[in-house]
Amino acid sequence: MTISFDEFVDEAMKILDVNLRGYKIKRVQRRTDSLMRRYNVNNYAQCLEKLKNDSEFREAYLDHFTINTSEFFRNPQSFKYLEENILPVLLADNKVVNIWSAPCSNGSEPYTLAIILTELGYDNSRYRILASDIDVGVLEEAKSGIFNENAIGNVPPLLLKKYFEEIKGISMKYKLSQDIINKVSFEYKDLIKEPYEEGWDLILSRNFFIYLTTEIKEMLTHKFVEVLKPGGYLFLGNTEFIFTPEKFGLKKIHSSFYQKI
Ligand SMILES: C[S@@+](CC[C@H](N)C(=O)[O-])C[C@H]1O[C@@H](n2cnc3c(N)ncnc32)[C@H](O)[C@@H]1O
Structure with missing residues (x-):
């Protein structure tokens, strides 16, 4: 089964309980694609399956999607x-x-x-x-x-x-x-x-x-x-x-x- 990124986002929001549509969507897609490459996930349907069934991948997705860069005395x-x-x-x-x-x-x-x-x-x-x-x-x-x-x-x-x-x-x-x-x-x-x-x-x-x-x-x-x-x-x-x-x-x-x- 193939699904579009749009369909992926709707389902992923339910699984993750995060409003992915609140973020700039092109960036969400870039982050999703790069994580999929890292985990050898071939398409969005497979990515959804992994989000549902693999808690380690779910954590990695949230981790990858939220950019944590920070430093003391930033600016x-x-x-x-x-x-x-x-x-x-x-x-x-x-x-x-x-x-x-x-x-x-x-x-x-x-x-x-x-x-x-x-x-x-x-x-x-x-x-x-x-x-x-x-x-x-x-x-x-x-x-x-x-x-x-x-x-x-x-x-x-x-x-x-x-x-x-x-x-x-x-x-x-x-x-x-x-x-x-x-x-x-x-x-x-x-x-x-x-x-x-x-x-x-x-x-x-x-x-x-x-x-x-x-x-x-x-x-x-x-x-x-x-x-x-x-x-x-x-x-x-x-x-x-x-x-x-x-x-x-x-x-x-x-x-x-x-x-x-
Ligand atoms: C780039 S850091 C900024 C940290 C710090 N304020 C600074 O300027 O160095 C962005 C942070 O936003 C957090 N974040 C993303 N979405 C969030 C949300 N919906 N609610 C709370 N924090 C969120 C991420 O987990 C990440 O730690």
């Missing part, structure tokens, strides 16, 4: 702006500052925040950092606090020395200090399908919108704005833009940063 200029202009404002009064990294991938992003806040001298009774992702594998990786050298390339040498320890016997692996690990909590969340918790002062949603269709991107922007506190901030990736921020109740305050009006 350092943006983190500098955050450190100098936004965090001091949020921490100026005595309320607990609520920060959400969504999605967080391997944890490099929320841990970067925890390092910055620690360096600024704020105790973790002053803030809460929640980090979520759809990929259970990367969440486990994040919780382990073990990173390879690709993730730490942008960490300033002094901070590297202070917060990371090279793991002896395993080349190029670094363990993040337990004190920083303890400052972030992780949870599974499908950002397309699930409702969001309310009351955030700062939401980081970086390098995620690039994979989504315009329709889903707009839906998620509305969802994020809804759960931001008035005056709260949305921090996007360097190649992501909201072209008409006012349509969502946002104003652009700096490259990659939007504030809820």
Whole structure:
């Protein structure tokens, strides 16, 4: 039996319980095709059978389809702006500052925040950092606090020395200090399908919108704005833009940063 990619997507969405149509479909097809080549799967019907019956392949598909690339201090200029202009404002009064990294991938992003806040001298009774992702594998990786050298390339040498320890016997692996690990909590969340918790002062949603269709991107922007506190901030990736921020109740305050009006 042969089936089209379109038919494959309809069935795969049911098996995986993931809204594949929320993502740019050409990219989903490219990722599907490359995984099929890797596993010697010849057509979409066979791929569906394997998704149904082979849990290892199912995991590999989800893993391959969600791009997990992340690193500490990704786009350092943006983190500098955050450190100098936004965090001091949020921490100026005595309320607990609520920060959400969504999605967080391997944890490099929320841990970067925890390092910055620690360096600024704020105790973790002053803030809460929640980090979520759809990929259970990367969440486990994040919780382990073990990173390879690709993730730490942008960490300033002094901070590297202070917060990371090279793991002896395993080349190029670094363990993040337990004190920083303890400052972030992780949870599974499908950002397309699930409702969001309310009351955030700062939401980081970086390098995620690039994979989504315009329709889903707009839906998620509305969802994020809804759960931001008035005056709260949305921090996007360097190649992501909201072209008409006012349509969502946002104003652009700096490259990659939007504030809820
Ligand atoms: C490229 S990473 C971005 C990580 C981090 N924000 C950064 O900028 O370095 C994209 C992440 O989105 C996650 N993702 C994809 N679809 C998702 C969904 N529907 N809900 C939650 N996370 C999702 C992937 O698992 C992946 O970890």
